[in-house]
Amino acid sequence: MIEAWTAPDVRAAEKPLLAAGEPLMSRAAHALAATVLRDVAARRRSLAPGSPPRLRGGLGSDGLPGEAAVRGPGAGRRGAGARGAGARGDVRGARAVLLVGAGNNGGDTLFAGALLARRGLAVTAVLAAPRVHDAGLAALRAAGGRVVSLFDVRVPVVVAEVAEADVVLDGLVGIGAHGVLRPPAGGLVRALADARAALPHGAPRPWVVAVDVPSGIGVDDGTVAGPVLPADRTVTFGALKPGLVLPPAVHLAGIVEVVDLGLGLGDRRVTGGGAPGRSPASGPAVRRLEARDVAALLRVPGPRDHKYTRGVVGVVAGTEAFPGAAVLAVSGAARAGAGMVRYLGPESVGALVLGRRPEVVTTGGRVQSWVLGPGVPADDDAADDQGRRIFGALAAVTGLLSADVTGGAVPAVVDAGAIELVEHRCPPSVVITPHAGELTALMQRLGHGVDRAGVEAEPLRWARAAHEATGATVLLKGSVTVIAGQDGVFAQADGPAWLATAGAGDVLAGLLGTLLASRSADVLARPGLAAELAAAAVLLHGRAAWAVSGGSGDAQARAGAGTGARAGGPVVALDVADALPAAIADVLAGA
Numbered sequence: 001m002i003e004a005w006t007a008p009d010v011r012a013a014e015k016p017l018l019a020a021g022e023p024l025m026s027r028a029a030h031a032l033a034a035t036v037l038r039d040v041a042a043r044r045r046s047l048a049p050g051s052p053p054r055l056r057g058g059l060g061s062d063g064l065p066g067e068a069a070v071r072g073p074g075a076g077r078r079g080a081g082a083r084g085a086g087a088r089g090d091v092r093g094a095r096a097v098l099l100v101g102a103g104n105n106g107g108d109t110l111f112a113g114a115l116l117a118r119r120g121l122a123v124t125a126v127l128a129a130p131r132v133h134d135a136g137l138a139a140l141r142a143a144g145g146r147v148v149s150l151f152d153v154r155v156p157v158v159v160a161e162v163a164e165a166d167v168v169l170d171g172l173v174g175i176g177a178h179g180v181l182r183p184p185a186g187g188l189v190r191a192l193a194d195a196r197a198a199l200p201h202g203a204p205r206p207w208v209v210a211v212d213v214p215s216g217i218g219v220d221d222g223t224v225a226g227p228v229l230p231a232d233r234t235v236t237f238g239a240l241k242p243g244l245v246l247p248p249a250v251h252l253a254g255i256v257e258v259v260d261l262g263l264g265l266g267d268r269r270v271t272g273g274g275a276p277g278r279s280p281a282s283g284p285a286v287r288r289l290e291a292r293d294v295a296a297l298l299r300v301p302g303p304r305d306h307k308y309t310r311g312v313v314g315v316v317a318g319t320e321a322f323p324g325a326a327v328l329a330v331s332g333a334a335r336a337g338a339g340m341v342r343y344l345g346p347e348s349v350g351a352l353v354l355g356r357r358p359e360v361v362t363t364g365g366r367v368q369s370w371v372l373g374p375g376v377p378a379d380d381d382a383a384d385d386q387g388r389r390i391f392g393a394l395a396a397v398t399g400l401l402s403a404d405v406t407g408g409a410v411p412a413v414v415d416a417g418a419i420e421l422v423e424h425r426c427p428p429s430v431v432i433t434p435h436a437g438e439l440t441a442l443m444q445r446l447g448h449g450v451d452r453a454g455v456e457a458e459p460l461r462w463a464r465a466a467h468e469a470t471g472a473t474v475l476l477k478g479s480v481t482v483i484a485g486q487d488g489v490f491a492q493a494d495g496p497a498w499l500a501t502a503g504a505g506d507v508l509a510g511l512l513g514t515l516l517a518s519r520s521a522d523v524l525a526r527p528g529l530a531a532e533l534a535a536a537a538v539l540l541h542g543r544a545a546w547a548v549s550g551g552s553g554d555a556q557a558r559a560g561a562g563t564g565a566r567a568g569g570p571v572v573a574l575d576v577a578d579a580l581p582a583a584i585a586d587v588l589a590g591a
């Protein structure tokens with residue numbers, strides 16, 4: 001399990017250690033310097049004459065920064081300097097620029113800069129505040145570092161200096177940040193980000209290391225309201241912060257490395273969370289499941305099981321106009337290991353489903369979960385009676401119909417057009433699965449004046465708002481899928497961008513239906529489990545998509561942070577469903 005903790009949580013955890021005289025800043029600075037030295041050395045190695053060509057702009061096969069630059073224009077000029085040397089581990093003469101703000105984040109950066117200077121790097125600190133960390137500044141000066149102030153030199157001069165650097169350390173603000181970066185730091189960062197964005201793909205540029213967080217991101221909510229210099233690596237202290245796992249800020253963090261300061265946050269038991277201002281004991285603000293967590297959530301059948309104990313999934317999906325969604329949702333459910341899948345829908349669609357999946361049953365009966373809505377348009381009055389079926393199932397799962405009639409509530413996945421049919425408060429065992437457009441429509445219907453861009457800018461806020469407004473667990477789809485449930489928030493980044501293809505969401509809905517059915521009673525007893533199973537479904541969906549795409553890479557690279565991994569190729573939704581058994585087997589085997 002990956003856990004992210006808010007700035008107040010981190011501060012609260014640091015407090016007793018600082019009071020006890022623990023040298024946290026020194027630890028942070030040493031770890032930061034060690035990472036920078038490793039990155040600079042690896043980068044140099046990859047640029048050394050005679051070294052084999054590497055992938056552009058990202059990680060080498062050793063997982064360290066790869067080529068990024070070299071064979072493009074300017075390589076010769078740089079070759080004469082720091083980037084051209086290439087003795088293994090030799091970093092002497094490499095150029096580092098520190099961007100230094102007023103607080104301890106700047107202090108970390110100055111102390112790390114002093115360590116780099118002592119290792120032979122040419123270090124320049126650019127001070128973006130009239131006053132910076134005194135001891136850090138003194139240490140840098142004593143180590144031979146050069147210091148310039150943004151109050152004395154103009155931004156274009158700094159931009160030119162940065163362009164010549166091998167590495168830039170962004171230490172403007174950390175967890176003490178509030179609001180968008182103010183001048184002069186904001187202007188500098190905007191200019192640096194613009195200069196970087198203007199470079200042709202693969203052109204030489206310095207490696208950017210963010211200190212604790214990329215300065216300017218919303219540390220606790222992942223928003224990006226102003227200028228931010230995109231990092232290649234973020235070295236974060238004590239614990240991950242929500243902004244390093246949540247979109248859109250996660251896309252600016254690069255490869256994230258957590259330095260253990262002994263804060264003990266991860267050692268605490270998770271008892272809740274998700275709301276700002278909690279004490280650390282209440283749990284991480286955001287969690288991300290890893291494969292071993294998913295293995296623990298999956299219910300593996302045993303000798304006493306039969307198809308009904310494994311869970312029956314009822315699927316109301318597809319219309320005459322969109323029959324394929326039924327095939328995809330049913331395939332997702334069946335391939336994920338449902339004991340049985342019941343399909344309810346128009347006869348012609350049922351025939352198509354049976355043609356592809358003859359094991360599906362097309363008669364009514366009891367189910368342990370529902371999958372409602374894939375391929376059923378929200379605004380289609382003549383939706384082949386599917387709207388009526390969905391209303392009926394929703395009435396059962398929201399408790400509107402008595403258990404005498406329904407046989408008892410069961411968990412449900414409410415997808416696509418069915419989201420528009422939710423009129424009553426739901427229990428958290430109902431998981432609604434919108435993409436940003438569908439969530440926007442839902443929130444507008446509930447009276448919020450938000451547009452799609454607004455949802456995409458603040459996915460955490462709107463997923464939470466939808467959870468609070470509907471009661472349902474909310475799974476907001478995207479490259480990072482944000483899930484807001486009763487016991488907190490998950491942010492899953494598991495699939496390749498190739499997964500952004502029609503029908504992929506239908507497969508996810510079916511797959512999640514099976515996970516909910518397999519643990520139906522548990523979900524009703526502990527509604528927070530619905531969000532965990534939703535996160536598990538996203539992980540399996542993403543891993544199946546990677547397998548189909550032929551791509552590879554570690555979790556960071558898969559999250560889009562690095563490009564050294566194989567990028568893979570296109571996928572189609574039905575193939576993702578077909579890859580689920582192997583993905584599940586891999587997860588259960590600990591692969």
Ligand SMILES: NC(=O)C1=CN([C@@H]2O[C@H](COP(=O)(O)OP(=O)(O)OC[C@H]3O[C@@H](n4cnc5c(N)ncnc54)[C@H](OP(=O)(O)O)[C@@H]3O)[C@@H](O)[C@H]2O)[C@@H](O)CC1
Pocket residue numbers: 014018024025026028029101102103104105106108172173174175176177178179180181182183185211212213237
């Ligand atoms: N405590 C420790 O021993 C450890 C701490 N650690 C490190 O300390 C960092 C936290 O340090 P911190 O608390 O000093 O806050 P920090 O992030 O440097 O920023 C505050 C300064 O920035 C300013 N500022 C704020 N917003 C701004 C904006 N939008 N635009 C411009 N300026 C802005 C703000 O000014 P103000 O708004 O108050 O006038 C204030 O001067 C943490 O991230 C980690 O790196 C680690 O070493 C572990 C051990």
Ligand SMILES: Nc1ncnc2c1ncn2[C@@H]1O[C@H](COP(=O)(O)OP(=O)(O)O)[C@@H](O)[C@H]1O
Pocket residue numbers: 435477478479480481495496497498499500501502503504505506507508541
């Ligand atoms: N850039 C991306 N990278 C990885 N996965 C993505 C990306 N964009 C979308 N996805 C995933 O692709 C799927 C698309 O689902 P959805 O939008 O509902 O499509 P459909 O309605 O056609 O089935 C979701 O699981 C979503 O999380």
Ligand SMILES: [K+]
Pocket residue numbers: 105170171172173174210211212213214215
């Ligand atoms: K920073």
